Amino acid sequence: ANGMRNFSALVQTKALVNGNWVNSSNNDVFEVKNPANGEVIGQVPNMTVADAQEAICAAKQAFESKEWRSMTAKDRSNLLKKWHKLIEQHTDEIAEIMTAESGKPINESKGEVMYGNAFVEWFAEEARRIYGEIVPSGAPNREIIVMKQPIGVAALITPWNFPMAMITRKAGAALAAGCTVVVKPSEDTPLTALAVAKLAEDAGIPKGVINVITTNKAAPIGDLFCKSPDVRGISFTGSTEVGKLLFRNAADGIKRVCLELGGNAPFIVFDTANVEKAVDGAMASKFRNCGQTCVSANRFFVQEGVYDKFVSQLKQRVEALKVGQGQSCDVQIGPLINKMQFDKVSAFVEDARSKSANIISGGKNIPELGSLFYAPTIITDVPPTAKLYTEEVFGPVASIIKFKDEAEAIQKANDTRRGLAGYFYSDNLQQVFRVAKRMEVGMVGVNEGIISAVEAPFGGVKESGVGREGSRHGIDDYVDIKYICMGNL
Numbered sequence: 001a002n003g004m005r006n007f008s009a010l011v012q013t014k015a016l017v018n019g020n021w022v023n024s025s026n027n028d029v030f031e032v033k034n035p036a037n038g039e040v041i042g043q044v045p046n047m048t049v050a051d052a053q054e055a056i057c058a059a060k061q062a063f064e065s066k067e068w069r070s071m072t073a074k075d076r077s078n079l080l081k082k083w084h085k086l087i088e089q090h091t092d093e094i095a096e097i098m099t100a101e102s103g104k105p106i107n108e109s110k111g112e113v114m115y116g117n118a119f120v121e122w123f124a125e126e127a128r129r130i131y132g133e134i135v136p137s138g139a140p141n142r143e144i145i146v147m148k149q150p151i152g153v154a155a156l157i158t159p160w161n162f163p164m165a166m167i168t169r170k171a172g173a174a175l176a177a178g179c180t181v182v183v184k185p186s187e188d189t190p191l192t193a194l195a196v197a198k199l200a201e202d203a204g205i206p207k208g209v210i211n212v213i214t215t216n217k218a219a220p221i222g223d224l225f226c227k228s229p230d231v232r233g234i235s236f237t238g239s240t241e242v243g244k245l246l247f248r249n250a251a252d253g254i255k256r257v258c259l260e261l262g263g264n265a266p267f268i269v270f271d272t273a274n275v276e277k278a279v280d281g282a283m284a285s286k287f288r289n290c291g292q293t294c295v296s297a298n299r300f301f302v303q304e305g306v307y308d309k310f311v312s313q314l315k316q317r318v319e320a321l322k323v324g325q326g327q328s329c330d331v332q333i334g335p336l337i338n339k340m341q342f343d344k345v346s347a348f349v350e351d352a353r354s355k356s357a358n359i360i361s362g363g364k365n366i367p368e369l370g371s372l373f374y375a376p377t378i379i380t381d382v383p384p385t386a387k388l389y390t391e392e393v394f395g396p397v398a399s400i401i402k403f404k405d406e407a408e409a410i411q412k413a414n415d416t417r418r419g420l421a422g423y424f425y426s427d428n429l430q431q432v433f434r435v436a437k438r439m440e441v442g443m444v445g446v447n448e449g450i451i452s453a454v455e456a457p458f459g460g461v462k463e464s465g466v467g468r469e470g471s472r473h474g475i476d477d478y479v480d481i482k483y484i485c486m487g488n489l
């Protein structure tokens, strides 16, 4: 297939267990397809529960091996730096693989490789700063020493919308802390994961420290991760439904759980806003990755005074978006990832239409481009009963709701069980602080539509998750705090 032509050198067709590139024990495989045209671009092992068990054992052995355990933080840091360097050198190849399996426009794929790689660099730096404490003791002849130690084996389950960054954001932190990992990438995007793991191997990261299990039967393997006493932490990015399931199943083993789940991001434009900038932010927040990010604006609340101006400017911009095959450099919107997402987006729009919302742009698929393309869409007067209002659409659909005053906007913005990102535009200082404090989310963008950064803590409140990734807090999920009491000194 021609998708393979350019990036063959980094494409792996086997899974990685204990430093060996392996088939599944029953030799089963599954195909990876390009969502832009349905073309098969490769196949990977369909690993079984027994294979995953082997990967856990390998990770445990590697964790306990002298090679990894006695390595200094500086040496671990250097390995991560080498990995970072190799990823940097292969940016274009990884991006091509990513675009081929996810449909993401090539410029966005390159952006993701750089963003994802920045986590490797960041955690290479953090590895040397995982400090403990010596606390003044309340008793004479005693010292209180607090140290941070790696939790052990961490299982990482990642989604398709950021095929690389969601892996490095977890694995970078885990390795920096001294943990070992078993990665279960999305069945839609295993090739990016394997390519990045190959570079980790080339960087000299010891065998068994990073294992990658590809499978299209996630549930039983997720179960194993939850049940295995050898897995000490589970880090998951994906849907709220699966997150809740993992949280429940991990309870029995009292596992460390980090969950990055869905959002329902409000994007508020106040009368006090700079409307041009708000439109820029809206475009970036809503249409990046075809709207398939968990921090994408899901509901736009626009105040009466700027409503008409905002909607007409947004319409102009949306209708100018270039939709097409991700390989072309000028394409801004690719296909949706798979039929399930496509059907969901279509159904949400139809649901809003039937509840008398107004579709002012798009609202239809684009069969001439391919079966998974959906036109960038703007819908106004979306009622609170519409699915678009209450659930995350994860597609290129902007839902707009008009409001009268600040209190109403905040009430509506917070009227959801999710709380990941929230955005608002205002040039009034007092209003900025008032609203930023009252938004029930883990991340707030003030006059900004793209807020993710390796230096900043990423994560949600309410049902959007627990734990934070990136920043210095990203290490916390991978370390235990140990208190050592030195007595009778």
Ligand code: ADP
Pocket: 157, 158, 159, 160, 161, 184, 185, 186, 187, 218, 219, 220, 221, 222, 223, 237, 238, 239, 240, 242, 243, 245, 246
């Ligand atoms: P989405 O596909 O919307 O990102 P999912 O939660 O379905 O969300 O997928 C995220 C990741 O979770 C993928 O790697 C997927 O294979 C995995 N996954 C799906 N179901 C389960 C499950 N029951 N247990 C563990 N992992 C799962």
